[in-house]
Amino acid sequence: MKTTESHWPDTVFVPGAVPASWLSYVADRQLPRDAILEHAGLTQEFASSFSAGITMEKLRRLLDAIYRHGGDDLMGFDVGWRMPPTSFGSLGSALLASPDVGTALALLERYWGLVVRGVKLNLVSEDELCVLTFFAEDYLTGPMRDLTLDSIVFALFRGASLLVPGVGRDTQVWLDHPPPRGEHEAFKMIGTLRFDMPLVQCRFPAALLKTPLPLASATGYRQAVRQCENEARLLKRDQDVSARVQQALGYQAGGYPTLDVIADRFGMTARTLRRKLHAEGTAYSSLVEKIRLRDAIKLLDEPGLDIARIAELLGYSDAANFTRAFRKQASMTPSAYRATHR
Structure with a gap:
């Protein structure tokens, strides 16, 4: 796995538990913690509490430094597996x-x-x-x-x-x-x-x-959900506009809703919605394509639908355009996906 130079947002914060989990991996693997933090330019941040979290860009620098100082292709699986x-x-x-x-x-x-x-x-x-x-x-x-x-x-x-x-x-x-x-x-x-x-x-x-869960507790559930609600209120609603857009997207008889339609549904102008999405590092067209790919997979899993019909349902002008778009995103044709999935 080769590392690449990229930049993640400096305005999006990650909860402290995330970098703490990666540093736990560093300790367990006996990797050079101080050298990693220095390489990532995070010595000052990690000398204090993680409670406020760090930005996505700082998390990227941390992951990159860990990998360069002895990480491997399995470290993502390893960190996730040890996270309770x-x-x-x-x-x-x-x-x-x-x-x-x-x-x-x-x-x-x-x-x-x-x-x-x-x-x-x-x-x-x-x-x-x-x-x-x-x-x-x-x-x-x-x-x-x-x-x-x-x-x-x-x-x-x-x-x-x-x-x-x-x-x-x-x-x-x-x-x-x-x-x-x-x-x-x-x-x-x-x-x-x-x-x-x-x-x-x-x-x-x-x-x-x-399936019932073994630790189910009506009282504990109510208290935890109440705390989640409080934390959600503290977050600015416009910090995660892209998530709200994705939840609102879904294929309808007239096709996928336009940016203007979604903006109106959110009570803002199209220009404002476009600006908020840009601040989160994405664009409306990109969100639509992701949802369209999800829906394409769902339809391709239906053996009774031929590819031409799926292209029509997804709003493509013909099967060839659908195939090109699917290959661009999925690195395989719709037919190849069907054959592989079966």
């Missing part, structure tokens, strides 16, 4: 106290922005299948993007496996990068782990949503 549900703060407490898996996942999606930055979560549940899709922001690129996604996905999988023993047998985990050099212990616990896929997803039977 309690590292998610109030949200983690709410998840642990939830009555069942479905309630916990609904909370996870609702309060995701309290603990995770740079990656959006989308939950789609149908009669037989539940799919969690992870969308990285545009500024997350290269190896640091993969390490970030690996750590997030495996942190969630670790939490799920602790609460619901054996959940891995029925779970598919998709990652959109090549296989790493080496193998992590957690790989054997996942029913199906696939690399080089079009999206980053966790897929499992919808029947698992009804």
